[in-house]
Amino acid sequence: MKKHGILNSDIAKVLADLGHTDKVVIGDAGLPIPEGVKKIDLSLRLQEPAFQTILELLMEEMEVEKVFLAEEIKEQNPDQFERTMERMAGVDVAFVTHETFKEMTGDAKAIIRTGEATPYSNIILQSGVLF
Template structure:
């Protein structure tokens, strides 16, 4: 048994298979998941499992460099947007925008896996890009660190709050 870790066998296996720049989606209950997708269905009933809980659990095990979602989240559902900001604060992840149509018609087909929640929140669909640990990589004094990793390290150290620029 894995103490204080994700115990869902399909999700734990999918997480273990992630590499740098792989894409994963966490979606609301109504997201149209393609038949060809690696679907991990955690939706049980309305609100269970909640998209916020799923993302927070994933972030305890996976480094994410970017979270992409519909820009309407910020403008039309500000409460959820603030909650998502809180979940991603200090992770070093940036926020990017993509239309709901892009999430459905492009990102869903490129995702390594899609986690469906039981959330009934509008605009609660997130494409997340997996990263590497910016502290574990480039820890040799003889290796020159890339500027993006310097910036992510600083965002983590300073508990930076990500913000979607519209």
């Protein structure tokens, strides 16, 4: 049995298989999942698990060089925006419209669905390299 890090075998496998610039999405309960993209559904009920819980875990486990957020999060969910930005020290942050964001999820290696039920609580994490 694994002792440390993410115990969810689906998430652990996706992270282990990532290459440079591959993308993983953390989505709220309402984010549509494009056909053909692996969905890892962690939602238990509304707000569980929270978006920030999963973001914290992935930021610990994954080398992230860039993230994408919907521009709308700034005004529509300022608390979530602020908490997310606190985790992004040293990471390039790009903003796109929510419609563009949803289109970008089509080439993700996986979308991790949370129980989050606040608007625009979604992020694309782009893998970096350790060297």
